[in-house]
C-alpha cells in the first residue's frame with residue numbers, strides 16, 4: 012500500500028486528506044470556494060474604487076480645462092495683441108494718441124474685418140489702411156477676436172450660411188445703400204482725400220458682413236437697425252451672385268446694362284465713323 016502511494020501525488024494527497032474525516036474535507040472545500048468568491052467580490056470592489064478614484068482625479072481636471080478653454084484663446088489673443096497691436100492701440104484697448112483708435116466697443120466683427128483682410132497690423136500711416144495678405148492665420152484671428160471681444164465688447168459675427176437671403180431684395184438694398192461708393196455691381200470707386208471704396212470681388216461672406224457691422228474708414232456702420240440680419244444676408248447673396256457670373260457677351264462694361272453699352276457704341280462706333288469721314292474728306 013505504501014509503495015504505490017509514494018509513486019504518484021494524487022494518492023498521497025488522498026492519504027494526507029484521509030487523516031481528516033470526509034465531512035471536514037467537504038467543509039474545507041466549501042470554505043475555499045467561499046474564499047474564492049470573496050476574492051472575486053473583493054477584486055470587483057477594488058476595481059470599482061480604483062475607477063472611481065481615477066475618475067475623480069481626472070474628471071475635474073477635464074472640466075477645469077473646458078471652463079478655461081475660452082480664456083486660453085483669449086490669453087493667446089492677448090499675447091498676439093501685445094506683440095503686434097499694443098503700440099498703436101494701447102495697453103487696455105484704449106487707443107494711442109496719434110497712432111491708433113480705441114478698440115473698446117468695436118467688437119470681434121471689426122477685428123475680423125481688419126485683421127482677416129490684412130489691413131491690420133498697420134505698417135505705416137497713410138490715407139487708408141490697404142488690404143494685403145493677412146499676417147495672421149485664421150486661428151490667430153479668432154484669438155485676437157476673443158481677446159478684443161472679451162475686453163472691449165461690441166458687435167459679434169454670425170455663423171452658418173450667410174447667402175440664404177433674397178437675391179432681388181439684396182440687389183435693391185445694395186443699390187440703395189452701397190452702390191453710391193462701391194458702384195452698381197460692387198466694382199468699387201474713388202472717394203475724396205485719396206481714399207477709395209474697394210471692389211467687393213474678393214470679399215468673402217463674413218468679410219462683407221463684418222464690413223457692414225463695423226463700417227471701416229468712410230463707410231457707414233450698418234447696424235441691425237439700419238439693415239436687419241436678413242437684409243445683410245440678402246446683400247451678401249447679391250454681391251456674391253453678381254461676382255460669380257461670367258460675362259458671356261464679351262467685356263462687362265461695368266455691367267450697368269444698356270446705358271454703358273450705348274456709351275461704348277457712341278464713343279467707339281461714332282468715333283470710327285467720324286474718323287472714316289475725315290479721312291475721306293482729307294483725301295478729296
Ligand code: HEC
Nearest residue numbers: 095096099110111112117121122125131132133139140225
Ligand atoms: C502702426 C499702428 C497700428 C498697428 C500696429 C495696428 N493698428 Fe489697428 N488701427 C490703426 C489705425 C491708424 C486705425 C484707424 C485707421 C484705419 O482704420 O485705417 C486702426 C484701426 C483698427 C481697427 C478698426 C477700429 C474701428 O473703429 O472699427 C481695428 C479692429 C484694429 N485696428 C485692430 C488692430 C489689431 C488687432 C492689430 C494687431 C494685430 C492692429 N490693429 C495693429 C493703427 C494700427
Ligand code: HEC
Nearest residue numbers: 128142188189192207208209214218219222227228229230
Ligand atoms: C460712403 C461710402 C461707402 C458706402 C455707402 C459703403 N461702403 Fe463699403 N467701403 C467703403 C470704404 C471706404 C471701404 C474701405 C475701408 C477700408 O479700406 O478700411 C469699404 C470697404 C468695404 C468692404 C471690404 C472689401 C474688401 O475686400 O476689403 C466691403 C465688403 C464693403 N465695403 C461692403 C459694403 C456694403 C455691403 C455696403 C452697403 C451695405 C457698403 N460697403 C457701403 C465705403 C463705403
